[in-house]
Amino acid sequence: MIALAALCLAACVxxxxxxxRAGFTLFSPEGAAGILFSDTDHKVVAIAARDLAADIGRIxxxxxxxxxxxxxxxxxxxxxxxxxxxxxxxTLGRSPLIDALxxxxxxxxxxxxPLRGQWETFLITVVDxxxxxxxxxxxxxxxxxxxxxxxxxxxxxxxxxxVSPWHWWADVAPSPKTEYTxxxxxxxxxxxxxxxxxxxxxxxxxxxxxxxxxxxxxEHGGIGPKTYARVFELLLRLKANTxxxxxxxxxxxxxxxxxxxxxxxxxxxxxxxxxxxPMLRNNVTEWTAPxxxxxxxxxxxxxxxxxxxxxxxNARYENIYxxxxxxxxDSGMVGPKTDAERIAALEQIFADQxxxxxxxxxxxxxxxxxxxxxxxxEVLGLxxxxxRVPDDVTILFPxxxxxxxxxxxxxxxxxxxxxxxxxxxxxxxxxxxxxAETPHSAFRTPRSSHPGGFGIYYHISYLGRPLxxxxxxxxxxxxxxxxxxxxxxxxxxxxxxxxxGDIKPAEACTEFFLQMAWDIRRWRRENLDRFWPEWAARxxxxxxxxxxxxxxxxxxQFNYERKPEHLQWWxxxxxxxxxxxxxxxxxxxxxxxxxxQELLAGLRHxxxxxxxxxxxxxxxxxxxxxxxxxxxxxxxEEAALKGLGGDxxxxxxxxxxxxxxxVQLARLTRRYNTQIAGGKWNRLMQLEPADGDxxxxxxxxxxxxxxxxxxxxxxxxxxxVPRLSGAAxxxxxxxxxxNGLGRAGTVHVIEPVTAAxxxxxxxxxxxPALLYELPADLxxxxxxxxLFLRIHILPTHAIDGGGQLRLALSIDGAPPQLLTLDIxxxxxxxxxxxxxxxxxxxxxxxxxxxxxxLHGIDASVVVDQITIEH
Numbered sequence: 001m002i003a004l005a006a007l008c009l010a011a012c013v014x015x016x017x018x019x020x021r022a023g024f025t026l027f028s029p030e031g032a033a034g035i036l037f038s039d040t041d042h043k044v045v046a047i048a049a050r051d052l053a054a055d056i057g058r059i060x061x062x063x064x065x066x067x068x069x070x071x072x073x074x075x076x077x078x079x080x081x082x083x084x085x086x087x088x089x090x091t092l093g094r095s096p097l098i099d100a101l102x103x104x105x106x107x108x109x110x111x112x113x114p115l116r117g118q119w120e121t122f123l124i125t126v127v128d129x130x131x132x133x134x135x136x137x138x139x140x141x142x143x144x145x146x147x148x149x150x151x152x153x154x155x156x157x158x159x160x161x162x163v164s165p166w167h168w169w170a171d172v173a174p175s176p177k178t179e180y181t182x183x184x185x186x187x188x189x190x191x192x193x194x195x196x197x198x199x200x201x202x203x204x205x206x207x208x209x210x211x212x213x214x215x216x217x218x219e220h221g222g223i224g225p226k227t228y229a230r231v232f233e234l235l236l237r238l239k240a241n242t243x244x245x246x247x248x249x250x251x252x253x254x255x256x257x258x259x260x261x262x263x264x265x266x267x268x269x270x271x272x273x274x275x276x277x278p279m280l281r282n283n284v285t286e287w288t289a290p291x292x293x294x295x296x297x298x299x300x301x302x303x304x305x306x307x308x309x310x311x312x313x314n315a316r317y318e319n320i321y322x323x324x325x326x327x328x329x330d331s332g333m334v335g336p337k338t339d340a341e342r343i344a345a346l347e348q349i350f351a352d353q354x355x356x357x358x359x360x361x362x363x364x365x366x367x368x369x370x371x372x373x374x375x376x377x378e379v380l381g382l383x384x385x386x387x388r389v390p391d392d393v394t395i396l397f398p399x400x401x402x403x404x405x406x407x408x409x410x411x412x413x414x415x416x417x418x419x420x421x422x423x424x425x426x427x428x429x430x431x432x433x434x435x436a437e438t439p440h441s442a443f444r445t446p447r448s449s450h451p452g453g454f455g456i457y458y459h460i461s462y463l464g465r466p467l468x469x470x471x472x473x474x475x476x477x478x479x480x481x482x483x484x485x486x487x488x489x490x491x492x493x494x495x496x497x498x499x500x501g502d503i504k505p506a507e508a509c510t511e512f513f514l515q516m517a518w519d520i521r522r523w524r525r526e527n528l529d530r531f532w533p534e535w536a537a538r539x540x541x542x543x544x545x546x547x548x549x550x551x552x553x554x555x556x557q558f559n560y561e562r563k564p565e566h567l568q569w570w571x572x573x574x575x576x577x578x579x580x581x582x583x584x585x586x587x588x589x590x591x592x593x594x595x596x597q598e599l600l601a602g603l604r605h606x607x608x609x610x611x612x613x614x615x616x617x618x619x620x621x622x623x624x625x626x627x628x629x630x631x632x633x634x635x636x637e638e639a640a641l642k643g644l645g646g647d648x649x650x651x652x653x654x655x656x657x658x659x660x661x662x663v664q665l666a667r668l669t670r671r672y673n674t675q676i677a678g679g680k681w682n683r684l685m686q687l688e689p690a691d692g693d694x695x696x697x698x699x700x701x702x703x704x705x706x707x708x709x710x711x712x713x714x715x716x717x718x719x720x721v722p723r724l725s726g727a728a729x730x731x732x733x734x735x736x737x738x739n740g741l742g743r744a745g746t747v748h749v750i751e752p753v754t755a756a757x758x759x760x761x762x763x764x765x766x767x768p769a770l771l772y773e774l775p776a777d778l779x780x781x782x783x784x785x786x787l788f789l790r791i792h793i794l795p796t797h798a799i800d801g802g803g804q805l806r807l808a809l810s811i812d813g814a815p816p817q818l819l820t821l822d823i824x825x826x827x828x829x830x831x832x833x834x835x836x837x838x839x840x841x842x843x844x845x846x847x848x849x850x851x852x853x854l855h856g857i858d859a860s861v862v863v864d865q866i867t868i869e870h
Contacts, residue, residue, distance in 0.1 A: 022183065022184050023126070023181040023182055023183045023184050024085065024126045024138060024140045024181065024182045024184065025085065025179065025180070025181045025182075026056065026085075026087070026140065026157075026161065026180045026181070026182060027056055027059070027060045027062070027064070027177075027179065027180055028178065028179040029178055029179065031062065031064075031083075032056055032060060032062060032063075032064035033064060033083060033085040033086050033087050033140065034064055034065050034066065034067070034083045034085075034086045034087070035049050035052060035053055035064055035065070035066035035067070035086070035087045035089065036066070036067055036069055036086050036087065036088050036089070036097065037049050037066070037067075037068055037069070037088070037089040037090055037095065037097065038068065038069055038070075038071065038090055038094075038095040038096050038097050038098075039068035039069060039070055039071075040070075040071055040094065040095070040096065041089075041090055041091050041094050041095045041147075041150070042091060042094065042147035042150070042268065043265075043266040043267075043268075044147050044148070044150070044151045044236070044266060044267055044268040045089060045090065045091060045095075045144075045147065045150050045151065045154075046068060047151070047233075047266065047267060048089070048150070048151040048154035048155060048236065049066050049068075049089050049154060050066065051154070051155070051158070051233065052066075052087070052089075052154050052155075052157060052158055053065075053066045055158040055161065055163040055167075055174075056161065058163060058167070058173075058174050059161055059162055059163065059174050059175075059176065059177050059180070060176070060177060060178070060180075061176065069096075069097065071096045083135070083136070084135060084136065084137040084138065085136070085137065085138050085139070085140075086130075086136050086138075086139050086140075087139070087140045087141075087142065087157075088101070088127075088130065088139045088140070088141045088142070089141075089142045089150060089153075089154055090142075090143060090144070090150065091143070091144045091145075091146060091147055091149070091150045092112065092115050092116070092143055092144065092145055094147075095143075095150075098141070098143045100131070101127065101130055101141065101143075106127050106129075106130050107123075107125070107127065107141065107143065108186075111123055111125055111186045111188075112143070114188045115143060115144070115145040115149070115188070116145070117145070118145040118146075118149070118190065118191045119145070119146065119149075119190070119191045119192070119195060120144075120145065120146060120148045120149045120152060120190050120191055120192055120239075120241065121144070121145040121146075121149050121188065121189065121190030121191045122142060122143065122144040122145065122149040122150060122152055122153030122156070122188070122189050122190060123141070123142070123143045123144075123153070123186060123187070123188050123189075124140070124141070124142050124153055124156065124157065124182075124186070124187045124189070125140075125141050125143075125185070125186035125187065126138060126139070126140055126141070126182070126184045126185070127139045127141050140157075140182060142154055142157065145190070145191075147268045148236075148241055148268045149190060151236050151268060152189070152190070152236065152239050153189065155236055155237045155239075156189060156239075157182075158237070159237075160180075160182065161174075161177070161180045162174045162175060162177060162180075164538060164539055165234065165237035165238050165511065166234075166507050166511075166539070166614070166618075168230060168233070168234070169230070169234055169503060169504065169507065170504070170507050170539075170614050170617050170618055171613040171614050171617065171676070171677045171680070172539050172611070172614040172618075173610040173611060173613075173614065175541065175608070175610070175611075190518075192239070192517065192518045192519070193488065193493060193516075193517060193518065193519055193520035193521075194455075194488070194493050194494070194495070194496045194517040194518075194520075195453075195493070195494050195495065196241060196242045196270060196272075196320060196370070196455070196494065196495040196496070196497075197239070197240045197241055197242060197495075197496050197514055197517035197518065198235065198240050198241060198242025198243050198244065198270070198272070198496075198497050198498075199235070199240065199242075199243060199244070199497065199498055199499075199500045199503070199510060199514075200243075200244035200274060200457075200497050200498065200499045200500065201223070201231070201243075201244070201245060201246040201500065201501075201502070201503065202244075202246070202247070202248075202274070202461065202463075202499050202500075202501060203248065203461065203462075203463040203468075203470055203501050203502075204223065204246045204248055204250070204251055204501070204502055205248050205250045206470065206502075206686040207470075207501065207502030207504070207684050207685065207686060208223060208227075208246065208501075208502040208503065208504075208684065209222050209223055209246065209248070209250050209251045210683040210684075211502075211681060211682065211683045211684035212224070212226075212227045213683075214682070214683045215679075215680070215681070215682045215683055215684075220252060220257065221252055222250070222251050222252050223245075223246045223251050223252060224252055224257055224259075224260065225257060225259045225260050225263050228243075228245070228254075228260050228263060228264070229263055229267070231243065231503070232263065232264060232267035232269045233267070234503075235267075235269055236267065236268075236269075238510070238511055238514045238515075239514065239518045240514050240517070241268070241269060241270050242269070242270045242271075242272055242320065242495070242497065243264070243269055243270075243271060243272070244272050244273055244274050244497060245260075245271070245273075245282075247273070247274060247276075247277060247282050247284065248284065249284040249285060251285075252285070253282035253285040253286055254271070254282060255280065255282070255286075255310065255313070255314065256282075256285065256286075258313075261313075261314055261317055262317075264317065265317045265318065268318070269318075270318045270319065270320055270370070271314070271317065271318070271319050271320075272319065272320040272321075272322060272372070272497075273322045274322070274374070275322065275324075275326065275330075275374035275376035275377075275379070275396075275398075275457065276326045276327070276328075276329055276330050276331075276376075277322060278307060278321075278322050278323060278324060278325055278349075278353065279307040279310055279311055279321055279322065279323075279353060279356070280310045280311070280314055280319060280321065280322075281306065281307060281310050283328040283329065284328060284329050286306075286310075287306065287328055289302065291328055292334070294327070294328050294334060295334045295335040296325055296333075296335055296345055296348075296349055297335035297336060297341075297345060298335060300352075303325075304352060304356070307353065307356060308356055308360075311356050311357065311360045312360055315357075315360040315361050319370065320370040320371065320372055320394075320495070321353070321357060321369065321370065321371045321372070322371075322372055322373070322374065323349070323350055323353050323354070323371050323372065323373045323390075323393055324346055324349060324350070324373050324374070324379065325345075325346065325349050326376075326379065330377075330464075332377075332378050333345065333346075339381070339382060339385055342382055343382050343385065343386065343387045346382065346387055347387070347388055350373075350389070350390055350393070354366050354371070354390065357369050357371070366392075367391075367392040368392075370394075371390075371392070371393045371394065371452070372393060372394040372395075372396055372455065372495055373389050373393050373394070373395055373396065374396040374398065374457055375395060375396065375397055375398065375407065376396075376398045376457065377398070380397070380398065380406060380407060383395070383407075384407075384801060389450075389452075390452070391449070391450055391451055391452055392451055392452040393452045394452045394453050394454065394455050394494045394495050395409075395450070395452065395453075395454050395455070396454070396455040396456060396457045396495055396497070397409075397454065397455070397456055397457070397487075397492065398456075398457045398458075399456070399457070399458050399459055399483065400797065400825065400830070400834065401459050401462045401464060402459065402462065402795075402834035403458070403459060403460070403475050403479050403480070403483060403834075404483065404794070404795055404796050404797055404834065405456060405458070405483050405486070405487055405796075405797060406797045406801075406825065407797070407801045408454075408486070408487060408490040408491075408492065408799050408801070409450075409454040409490050409491040409492055410800070452494070453491070453492075453493065453494030453495075454491055454492040454493070454494060455492055455493075455494045455495030455496055455497070456484065456487045456492050456495075456496050456497070457497050457499070458480075458483070458484070458496070458497070458498045458499065458513065459475075459498070459499040460473055460475040460480070460498060460499065460500060460501075460506050460509045460510070460513070461473065461499055461500060461501030461502075461506060462499065465572065465831070466571050466572065466831035466832075466834070466835060467565060467566050467568075467572070467835060468565060469563050469565040469566065470501055470502075470565070471564060471565055471625070471686075471687065471688055472505060472559070472563075472564055472565075472622045472625055472626055473501075473505050473506035473507075473508075473509050473622070474555075474556060474559035474560065474563050474564065474626070475509055475556075476556040476557070476560050476740055476741055477508070477509060477512040477523075477528070477531055477532075477556070477740065478528055478556075478738055478739065478740030478741045479560070479741055479794075480509065480512055480513055480516070481512075481516065481523055481525075481528055481738075482738055482741065482747075482749060482862065483796075484496070484513065484516050484517075485516070485520070485753065486753040486799075486859075488516075488520050489752065489753045489754050490753070490754060490799070493520075496513070496517045498510060498513045498514075502684065504617070504681070504684060504685075505617065505618075505621070505622055505685070507617075507618060508535060508552075508618065511535075512531060525736060525737075525738055525749075525751075528738070528739060528740055529553075529739050529740065532548070532549035532552045532553055533545050533546060533549040535549075535552075536548035536549045536552070539611070539614060539618065540607060540608075540611050540614070540615060541608065541611070543606065544603055544606045544607060547599055547602070547603055547606075548603060548619060550599060551596055551599045551600060551603070551619060551623055552619065552623075553740065553745075554592055554595065554596050554599075555596065555622065555623050555626065556740065557592075557740070557745055558589070558592050558593070558596070558626065558630075559626050560741065560742075560837050561589070561743060561836075561837065562579075562630075562835070562836065563835075564625065564626045564629040564630065565688070566835045567579075567629060567630065567633035568633075569835075571828060571831055571832070576640070577712060578637060578640070578641060578712060578713075578714055578715075579633075579637060579714075580715055580836065581714065581715070582714065582715045582716055582717045582718070583714065583716075583717055584717045585717075586634070586714070589630065589634075590634070593627045593630055593631065596623055596627060597624075597627060600619075600620060600623060600624065603615075603619075604620070613676050613677045616671070616672065616676050617672070617676060617681075621668060621669075621671075621672050621685075624668055625665060625668055625669075628661050628664050628665045628668070629661075629665065631657075631661055632657075632658050632661040632662065632665070635654045635655075635657045635658045635661065636654070636658050638654055639654040639655060639658075641713070641714060642654075665687055666687065669685050669686070669687050672684075672685040673685055716869075716870065718790075718867040718868060718869050719778075719781050719782065719787060719867075719868045719869055719870060720774065720775045720778060720781060720867070720868040721865065721866075721867050721868070722772040722773060722774050722775075722852060722866055722867075722868065723772065723773045724770060724771070724772055725771045725772060725773045726771045727748070727768065727769065727770050727771060728768060728769040728771060728853075729768050730758070730766050730767045730768035730769070730855075730856065731765070731766040732755060732756075732766070733750050733751060733752065733755035733758075733767075733768050733856065733859065734750070734751055734768045735748045735749070735750060735751075735768045735769070735770050735856060735863075736748065736749060736750075736751045738862075741794070741862075741864075742794075742864040742865065743792070743838070743864060743865060744864075744865055747794065747862050747863060747864050748770060748862070748863045749859075749862050749863075750768060750856045750858075750859040750861070752859075753799075753859050754859070755859045757800070757806075757857060757858050757859070758855075758856070758857050760806070760808050760816065760818040760857060763808035763810075763816040763818075763855040763857060764810070764815060764816050764855070767808060767816075767855035767856050767857060768855070768856045769810075769853040769854060769855045769856070770853070770854040770856075770863060771851070771852075771853055772851065772852040772853075772854070772866060773850070773851060774849055774850050774851065774852065774868070776850075778847055778848075778849065778850075778868070779847040779848060782847040785870050786844065786870065787844070787845040787846075787847055787868055787869070787870065788842045788843065788844060788845055788868070788869055788870070789809075789811075789842070789843045789844075789845040789852065789866060789867075789868060790840050790841070790842055790866060790867045790868070790869055791807065791809070791819070791840065791841040791842075791843070791854065791863070791866050792838045792839070792840050792863075792864040792865050792866065792867070793805065793807075793821070793838065793839055793840075793841070793861055793862055793863055793864060794837065794838060794839070794862040794864060795823075795830065795833035795834050795836075795837065795838065795839045796860050796861065796862055797823055797825070797860065798823065798858065798860045799858065799859060799860045803822060803823050803824075803825065804820045804821060804822055804823065805820070805821045805823065805839075805858060805860055805861050806818060806819065806820050806821075806857040806858045806861070807819045807841070807854060807855065807856065807857055807858075807861055807863075808854075808855035808857055809843060809852065809853070809854060809855070810852070810853040810855065811845070811846070811849050811851070811852055812849055812850055812851055813851070813853075816853070816855050818857070819841050819843065821839055821841050838864055845868060852866070854866070
């Protein structure tokens with residue numbers, strides 16, 4: 001029995017009078033409700049309870065007392081010190097507090113029923129007189145179906161009272177409150193839409209690792225238990241449950257310090273590893289034999305011993321085991337020479353890895369041990385060729401590293417999803433003529449016969465070709481929604497992992513991704529435009545929220561056209577060339593930059609002092625940084641375009657401007673590192689971070705360029721941009737707008753995203769159509785020159801995993817003709833497409849044309865806009 005004095009909850013809320021019985025007062029000027037939980041509950045419950053007490057202290061200025069009660073504790077009137085109001089926290093079936101409330105009927109059976117047998121579900125409710133005869137008159141009860149469900153419930157309450165999930169990672173200080181009353185009534189949250197939801201810390205060489213090694217955790221030489229504790233807390237606040245830890249050679253391997261795995265278990269975080277790290281192994285640090293020996297064909301026993309060691313040490317924890325094998329780092333498997341040999345090797349590797357799991361986790365059938373196989377890069381090709389993945393293993397499909405998912409689960413019916421053969425004339429697209437290949441869905445396992453389910457590995461940060469993007473986060477939430485909503489609708493709902501780089505500055509996009517994973521219904525096409533206003537109001541208050549939201553919307557549209565890391569229009573090892581910005585596009589970009597600068601200038605003095613650090617990190621720095629990088633590029637390009645024809649004074653002025661902008665960028669970054677939050681983030685933010693490849697990809701140093709001849713001229717403006725006049729529904733699908741994407745801020749997608757492909761000979765009758773009116777004076781504008789209709793679409797991938805995107809086009813009511821675009825996955829056309837976030841199909845257009853109908857054949861296609869050009 002604990003001493004009663006230890007349970008005294010000082011400064012308690014007075015007993016609520018009848019007028020306040022409609023709600024539960026968590027804190028008021030009189031004090032705060034005490035926090036009680038059972039000491040037999042999971043460790044994460046105590047962690048969350050401690051954090052809740054600290055959060056209430058941040059808001060109210062007074063931290064409430066909290067206590068862990070033993071199972072034998074009995075609430076009796078003689079037990080002094082208990083407040084009339086208390087927060088009772090516990091896990092159903094594990095907490096004597098919660099179980100007592102259930103047994104007594106104080107927690108109604110109807111309220112508890114949604115928790116029983118559920119994954120990560122929780123209840124928040126108010127209970128009167130929870131323990132009759134005790135001094136507790138009212139209790140706010142947070143009950144979880146399992147350990148994470150309970151923790152999520154506690155952190156949900158923290159958000160309700162005004163504590164941001166980013167209070168530590170982005171220094172979002174809460175606004176003070178003197179009182180908070182929670183409305184009465186039972187609220188059930190969960191189960192989640194996606195079972196395993198998490199992040200991958202990656203490419204940490206230039207941000208998180210030097211920050212941890214030099215600023216936050218030097219005692220461990222970099223990212224270690226102290227950093228991971230903060231990561232785990234963040235994941236719980238975001239209702240995430242899975243982590244792939246940092247894995248570059250510069251960082252300490254996660255399991256090099258046994259405290260890290262134990263800490264993950266304390267926080268109830270499921271540990272996994274990336275596509276290149278089977279069986280929880282960090283190859284670049286932990287494989288100490290010669291690299292050539294990491295070869296399953298030649299050194300099976302050595303590789304198996306290596307995997308066995310890790311499973312033996314970590315089997316007692318909750319993990320998702322990555323199966324398969326690639327190279328030591330992000331490279332192909334060593335040993336097998338042909339795809340057939342690689343497939344055979346992988347299938348043997350699956351069997352051997354599962355035997356290790358069965359040996360070290362004997363109390364659980366191997367079919368019930370969480371396992372995943374990530375079909376990343378070259379491995380996806382092996383899967384498409386017939387690689388057999390064990391039925392209970394979750395298959396993760398990747399995006400193309402730039403936010404566009406390469407493959408989706410096939411339909412539930414075997415053979416479904418194969419595209420019917422088309423026989424109409426094919427109009428050539430912007431790449432090679434199409435091939436009549438068999439759809440990849442013919443080789444894929446249908447959903448109904450793969451109980452392990454499917455998942456997605458997604459990127460909002462990436463180091464690799466054609467160009468990296470590690471500096472700022474510029475993937476629009478609308479793109480995340482478009483791709484992940486499509487994935488979920490097609491059955492990818494078991495595991496979602498997002499590559500977040502260093503976590504910062506990807507805070508908002510990380511949260512949006514994880515919000516979707518928790519509740520796929522929260523964000524829909526119709527309410528996407530509410531994300532930024534709600535985010536801004538939560539982080540900075542309602543007064544400035546509309547203008548902050550406008551800035552963020554403009555920032556993502558501005559950088560979707562071209563990321564600040566991608567401000568060059570040539571691929572590595574190609575000759576430099578001008579941007580694709582026509583004069584009006586250039587002026588539009590300059591005007592958008594100016595508008596954002598003006599909005600920022602007006603906002604800075606409206607942000608409360610305690611929110612200034614967060615504002616700089618989440619809004620000011622990324623927006624200013626992208627504007628300066630854009631202006632720097634345009635100054636250099638203008639000098640290059642003038643070439644020999646420019647006068648020396650103008651060229652020198654442009655060169656000087658580039659130098660000034662470089663200095664301003666460096667100053668902004670120095671402030672982020674050394675001044676914001678008292679230097680808390682020193683060494684985290686780097687301008688243009690990456691390895692040697694980065695320097696070969698960035699714009700030239702800021703001097704007047706020396707050219708023998710001027711560069712080619714800037715592209716001309718479009719002759720016309722046809723007006724979208726309407727949309728006609730199809731037999732079972734329709735075109736609908738999605739705001740927040742595309743050059744004009746709106747794209748059109750086919751709904752439902754699971755709509756079957758339509759044979760092009762039925763396009764006129766069954767396919768939905770976008771209707772465009774062409775200018776009446778088009779013939780005059782043509783001025784006798786040939787015209788082309790440019791159909792601009794997002795660089796998505798075919799839902800069936802095939803190599804083409806398809807539309808049908810009708811001009812002036814003529815029968816629709818099939819248009820195809822070869823995806824060229826990994827090739828130069830694809831590379832230019834993902835850097836520009838658009839692909840283009842060109843069709844000759846008669847100058848006498850007056851209307852265009854764009855028919856949706858494949859639900860993969862997302863239409864940006866159409867233009868008429870010479």
